[in-house]
Amino acid sequence: MVANPHSKPHSLCTFIDCWYAMVSANLEKESNTDSSFGPEGRYVAVTVLYFAKSAELTGHRSEVALLPVATSSGQLWARLLELHPSLAALQDQVVLAVRQQYVALGDQSIILADGDEVAVVPPLSGG
Amino acid sequence: MADEVSRLKARLLEKENELDVLKNKLAQLEKNGTPFIELNDKVTTLTPLGSKALSNQDIVRYSRQLLLPELGVRGQQNLSQSSVLVVGCGGLGCPLALYLAAAGIGRLGLLDYDEVELSNLHRQVLHREESQGQAKALSAATAVNRLNSTIECVPYHLQLSSKNALPLIQQYDIVADCSDNVPTRYLVNDACVISGKPLVSASALRMEGQLTVYNYHGGPCYRCLYPVPPPAETVTNCSDGGVLGVVPGIMGCLQALEVIKIASGQGSSCGQQLVMFDALDTRFRSIRLRPRQPGCAVCGENPSVTQLLDYEALCGSAATDKCRRLNLLSKDQRITVQEYKAILDSATSHLLLDVRPPVEVDICQLPSSLNIPLTGLQRGNGDHIQLLKESIRRTKGQMSGDGLLPVYVICKLGNDSQKAVQLLEKMDDITVKDICGGLMAWSQKIDLTFPQY
Numbered sequence: 001m002v003a004n005p006h007s008k009p010h011s012l013c014t015f016i017d018c019w020y021a022m023v024s025a026n027l028e029k030e031s032n033t034d035s036s037f038g039p040e041g042r043y044v045a046v047t048v049l050y051f052a053k054s055a056e057l058t059g060h061r062s063e064v065a066l067l068p069v070a071t072s073s074g075q076l077w078a079r080l081l082e083l084h085p086s087l088a089a090l091q092d093q094v095v096l097a098v099r100q101q102y103v104a105l106g107d108q109s110i111i112l113a114d115g116d117e118v119a120v121v122p123p124l125s126g127g
Numbered sequence: 128m129a130d131e132v133s134r135l136k137a138r139l140l141e142k143e144n145e146l147d148v149l150k151n152k153l154a155q156l157e158k159n160g161t162p163f164i165e166l167n168d169k170v171t172t173l174t175p176l177g178s179k180a181l182s183n184q185d186i187v188r189y190s191r192q193l194l195l196p197e198l199g200v201r202g203q204q205n206l207s208q209s210s211v212l213v214v215g216c217g218g219l220g221c222p223l224a225l226y227l228a229a230a231g232i233g234r235l236g237l238l239d240y241d242e243v244e245l246s247n248l249h250r251q252v253l254h255r256e257e258s259q260g261q262a263k264a265l266s267a268a269t270a271v272n273r274l275n276s277t278i279e280c281v282p283y284h285l286q287l288s289s290k291n292a293l294p295l296i297q298q299y300d301i302v303a304d305c306s307d308n309v310p311t312r313y314l315v316n317d318a319c320v321i322s323g324k325p326l327v328s329a330s331a332l333r334m335e336g337q338l339t340v341y342n343y344h345g346g347p348c349y350r351c352l353y354p355v356p357p358p359a360e361t362v363t364n365c366s367d368g369g370v371l372g373v374v375p376g377i378m379g380c381l382q383a384l385e386v387i388k389i390a391s392g393q394g395s396s397c398g399q400q401l402v403m404f405d406a407l408d409t410r411f412r413s414i415r416l417r418p419r420q421p422g423c424a425v426c427g428e429n430p431s432v433t434q435l436l437d438y439e440a441l442c443g444s445a446a447t448d449k450c451r452r453l454n455l456l457s458k459d460q461r462i463t464v465q466e467y468k469a470i471l472d473s474a475t476s477h478l479l480l481d482v483r484p485p486v487e488v489d490i491c492q493l494p495s496s497l498n499i500p501l502t503g504l505q506r507g508n509g510d511h512i513q514l515l516k517e518s519i520r521r522t523k524g525q526m527s528g529d530g531l532l533p534v535y536v537i538c539k540l541g542n543d544s545q546k547a548v549q550l551l552e553k554m555d556d557i558t559v560k561d562i563c564g565g566l567m568a569w570s571q572k573i574d575l576t577f578p579q580y
């Protein structure tokens with residue numbers, strides 16, 4: 001059994017956790033001031049990953065997009081369509097995932113944070 | 128007494144059949160030096176797999192996996208009593224079949240309607256150069272048999288259809304979807320839901336792969352995830368999108384892993400998970416899926432699909448990965464390769480526009496063609512449009528008289544060229560037509576030395 005490289009002695013671990021919490025709180029403060037505000041409230045920078053056909057249609061495999069913090073899955077998809085109208089070809093044929101979790105297109109509410117990952121995954125059929 | 132007589136008669140018939148099979152096998156072996164494998168062109172009734180203890184030979188063969196507490200003797204026996212139907216003996220099915228046979232699965236159904244071609248061999252690694260033209264199912268069964276002759280292999284040379292899918296799938300414990308087209312994916316899914324079989328499904332294209340186990344322990348089916356089939360024109364297949372051979376190889380191996388876990392009794396953890404493989408970054412991601420959807424058309428509470436449908440009609444495409452032929456233009460907007468040859472021979476001024484992507488132009492092209500990819504025209508790429516206008520102006524300058532310049536659009540097969548004509552037909556100073564059948568027709572009918580790809 002190989003030792004887990006992430007396991008640390010308990011006391012050190014607690015120290016690092018505290019330090020990490022401090023740093024990330026500061027980062028969050030900074031990003032609060034950096035984030036833009038729009039009609040839908042605060043916006044956050046989210047990484048959007050495009051797979052299979054969606055990468056071909058948008059010309060990107062990933063991009064950083066400013067998206068509203070509080071939104072719905074349907075609005076999220078609508079926002080991606082605004083960025084890339086060509087994605088309309090995949091309407092109803094796509095899996096949308098937020099933080100690697102499936103979201104059904106509709107009024108499911110979604111809270112986004114800076115650095116979150118949104119994935120657009122159309123099916124592949126080749127073999 | 129009468130019972131006993133008919134029972135004995137039946138047993139005798141059974142033994143006679145067995146004798147015939149053995150005689151055939153022997154004859155084949157004596158004639159070709161290769162074992163006889165019967166290729167089925169229809170669904171046959173299979174005898175149930177019996178349970179038997181591991182032989183000493185089995186213990187030696189499987190010793191390295193018998194040592195795993197996760198498998199053990201119990202798991203190995205479960206494997207030997209399981210049957211798996213592999214739908215498609217291509218890039219996914221080849222490695223899958225190989226590992227299932229190696230691991231000692233009891234019965235392996237190998238289904239494919241197609242024959243082996245040279246362009247398959249970079250990814251369909253069970254087939255050999257000598258197997259070109261042979262049924263893929265037979266070629267795969269022969270290769271699998273060479274690796275493990277103790278398992279039962281049932282090759283089917285047939286197209287899975289609404290008629291044969293249920294009687295076939297009902298005879299197997301697990302189904303693996305290794306197909307290469309959308310209609311077959313919906314057909315296999317519905318047949319698995321209707322007959323209650325777990326479906327270990329993988330797919331691959333270009334530099335990406337996906338894997339999910341459908342219809343398994345309360346997880347979703349394919350339709351729960353994709354209720355509506357994609358419009359045929361948005362689907363890219365391996366023959367026009369390309370695929371790096373090792374990518375379906377990796378996905379087929381993952382499929383084998385999940386099948387072995389299910390068959391041995393350990394269970395799969397992919398029942399509510401979409402595993403994505405990104406070969407460019409060598410990275411796996413997993414998306415947590417929803418459970419089975421109560422509103423699903425086939426596995427839901429009130430299913431509207433209770434028997435198999437016409438899946439080619441449902442998906443608007445044929446159940447193959449061969450390229451489709453679009454018909455977007457009228458007859459007078461198209462010319463044949465023979466007509467284009469005559470235009471070249473008569474040295475009539477014209478512009479030949481090749482709308483394939485640069486990666487295909489690198490493989491081969493006709494001399495003096497102008498390459499502007501269709502995507503450039505569709506996106507209205509400024510540089511591309513400028514280049515096109517410039518070329519039209521220059522070529523028109525060389526023309527005697529001031530008529531319209533004929534522009535002929537060519538691509539690989541004559542689909543993209545039609546889309547380009549639709550984009551260009553409103554342009555000034557030109558008449559625009561496409562060349563029917565594209566460069567592949569040119570290669571077949573005009574210049575046999577021009578490469579096929």
Ligand SMILES: [Zn+2]
Pocket residue numbers: 347348349350351352419420423424425426427
């Ligand atoms: Zn379903």
